[in-house]
Amino acid sequence: MASRSRDPARTREKLLTHATTEFARKGYDGARVDSIALRCKLSKNMLYYYFESKEGLFVAVLERMYEKLRTQQKDLAVRASDPASALKQLVHHTFNALLDNPDAIRLMNEENRHKGKHIRQSGRMRDLYNPLVETIRFILERGREDGVFRAGIDPAFVYLSLSSLCYHYLSNQYTLEVALGVDLGSEKARANWLAHITELVTMYCTSGMTAMPSPPTSPRPGRVTKRTATKRPIRQSA
């Protein structure tokens, strides 16, 4: 009695958290309403009270997941850095966000199997991803101005590229491991891969430019310090 939470917000959140795990682990069809309720130590009715149906819960889970994921990409923060560093940071943040939210990958895969029917309705998506594309455009332009990036690069393609390179490695880890007979799950393997894809994306943006950026006509201080701190990408071996 006393222990019943009676805190609607917390109850809702608890349901979402455990539902996320369940849907990610088992897929939409494999997920069990009972199982979620049990893990929440709640009766199934609460689930229906808050989300109306299994599908309603799934949609809520998807939205929450995207929100969380986008937050961790911290793309607005990277604008402060110089273009090359910013790009690298974006790759790192994206990779790490996915690494830290393995559920997110499974949920997106599931949603793609459904041809995006759930998120298509959610207006939130555009609001979440517009800033990201704008940030990339901003970085590319700044890089162009600085003479480190070439012109004519499509920000969407940059995102698709880095997204592919981050996502696929993690999403298809198991089948890739079996197919190639390699280990992809260790810290070291992941660090190698991250270095590799950072190099790839950077190379794409800087291709054809001289190694030394032409000195900017009007130097923009305050970003110089950070630029020097950039680590060189590690060459892979495994």
Place this chain on the structure above:
Amino acid sequence: MASRSRDPARTREKLLTHATTEFARKGYDGARVDSIALRCKLSKNMLYYYFESKEGLFVAVLERMYEKLRTQQKDLAVRASDPASALKQLVHHTFNALLDNPDAIRLMNEENRHKGKHIRQSGRMRDLYNPLVETIRFILERGREDGVFRAGIDPAFVYLSLSSLCYHYLSNQYTLEVALGVDLGSEKARANWLAHITELVTMYCTSGMTAMPSPPTSPRPGRVTKRTATKRPIRQSA
């Protein structure tokens, strides 16, 4: 009534074909044994007669899918071309193989959700993918000898990269479309993307080399003709 097939090989194949579609479309848990049997115009016990269980059928489907997919990558054929062309062809074949087998992507995603538990047992996988890695190694070495590719490139990383860039675009088409507000499904969009990723992979292998390959010390004729036939990658716009 009129024509019970009485052709076990065909019956088996029919089951596999329809099961592939069903598993890909609905996932393992969403797939219905009834539905498969119905589409095969067979009673469902035949499914158990041939594959013992739903899971057994799923494993058989996975194996058949990988076999088919690998065949379409035509990597051995690709060795005949000059290195740069060979690499491009490999990207194209990989992309087209996935494009032509959308079921394959869904099945692999499903299998990764299961942490690869089904294919891990199948010994077939290594036999299927070993030649692929060897082909890439062969191409990279030839390219190195010809002076078009740089040294020290890991064939596995090349495969992981091109695989990521081919797979993710198709696998996550729907969520990416919603997030970025772009069309990825049209012929044109796909051609653009294919050109882009071909450029990316090529750039990665040729990075740092002079545009004109140094003339080989001992010219290997018979490959020269093909080399000239290579199409230039199209620059994307969308």
Place this chain on the structure above:
Amino acid sequence: MASRSRDPARTREKLLTHATTEFARKGYDGARVDSIALRCKLSKNMLYYYFESKEGLFVAVLERMYEKLRTQQKDLAVRASDPASALKQLVHHTFNALLDNPDAIRLMNEENRHKGKHIRQSGRMRDLYNPLVETIRFILERGREDGVFRAGIDPAFVYLSLSSLCYHYLSNQYTLEVALGVDLGSEKARANWLAHITELVTMYCTSGMTAMPSPPTSPRPGRVTKRTATKRPIRQSA
């Protein structure tokens, strides 16, 4: 529709009652979950709600049956009588308990076919049967003191004997009837048999003693009255 019972205890009991009949009549494998649910006017999942599985229900049925059966043997009550009467009453109660619970016999047979795997786990059994053996030991000792029973009789053997003689007649009634060409099911036949086995068991315990019991050194009154009330066993004819 009108009256969903909403009385869990009653629902559980209803399930047990009908399951007992079904399992006894059809055996474990022949018993149908549907059939039980139907007779309870419940949907079959309630069966799983309360007992988890068909086997779980079977175990519960077995336990309930043993409890009921032991209650009807009324062995503790029997101690009040003089030894010879007590023994006779025990035989009668045992025979009648089995006669009144034909399901019990079928369930025990079934359980023996399963080599006792279900009840072996139930700790209840020893608690139920310990008092019975103790009662027999008590009767035998009292009879020994009174000089009506001989010494050195194993109470377990007494129980095994009377149990065999009660059980087999009822359990194998049908095959025995066909084999011997006699009627065993009529009231009269049963009374004859009961008289016969009572005589047998009594004879076993009194064998070698003089007909008149030696007068007890310290007469225990209060049991004398009952002793005289003992009916003579009827000699059989059929």
Place this chain on the structure above:
Amino acid sequence: MASRSRDPARTREKLLTHATTEFARKGYDGARVDSIALRCKLSKNMLYYYFESKEGLFVAVLERMYEKLRTQQKDLAVRASDPASALKQLVHHTFNALLDNPDAIRLMNEENRHKGKHIRQSGRMRDLYNPLVETIRFILERGREDGVFRAGIDPAFVYLSLSSLCYHYLSNQYTLEVALGVDLGSEKARANWLAHITELVTMYCTSGMTAMPSPPTSPRPGRVTKRTATKRPIRQSA
């Protein structure tokens, strides 16, 4: 091809043998036609070819089992001995026949659950059991003449008694063991029980007679020798 038996009689017998085991172990409903065929290394069709149906096979199994069982009781042979020995031998043969054919017990139990509907139709039963009753009657009469058995004993009751005492111990071994917390399966325990029931049956027939049989008026030689060889029943302990 060469290894196909092509020996109808043997095929039939093989089916019966394995079906006996299967029906005894799993009961009629639990028994699987597939399982029987598999163990015979035959296709299921053969089973239907020879026995028409699962039920037909069960009936055949029952008949064969009774025939085998009765053979092992060797009751006709027993007539040669003196009455007391003959009786003891009959108990021993009956107990051992059941001990050696545990399947027989399960099959009879099963048939009794079916209220004897299968064997009731088989005319064989009377032919099999008539001689047994006649043998007992013969022994009892001879014993009466010899002055070792009392008069007025019903041979059917003698058979029912010894049958109960042999059968129940073996049939209900597992539940009895759990209930009483004793071991009934060891060689020693069985020997003790056999001695006990032999004593019980003998006691029943000799009850009220003097220990020494009155000398027969017309001595029937040739049986005297055997009579002296009779072992004393062992008193049980466990």
Place this chain on the structure above:
DNA sequence: GATGAATGAGATTTCATTCAT
């Protein structure tokens, strides 16, 4: 807001039996 009891539809799997060769 919260719950235990109940449900109907449907899931996978099983099984005795038959067909075609």
Place this chain on the structure above:
DNA sequence: CATGAATGAAATCTCATTCAT
């Protein structure tokens, strides 16, 4: 005499959802 392929009916068990309190 013998078989592998096929079936229809039904078995156990599951699951999202709702009712009554």
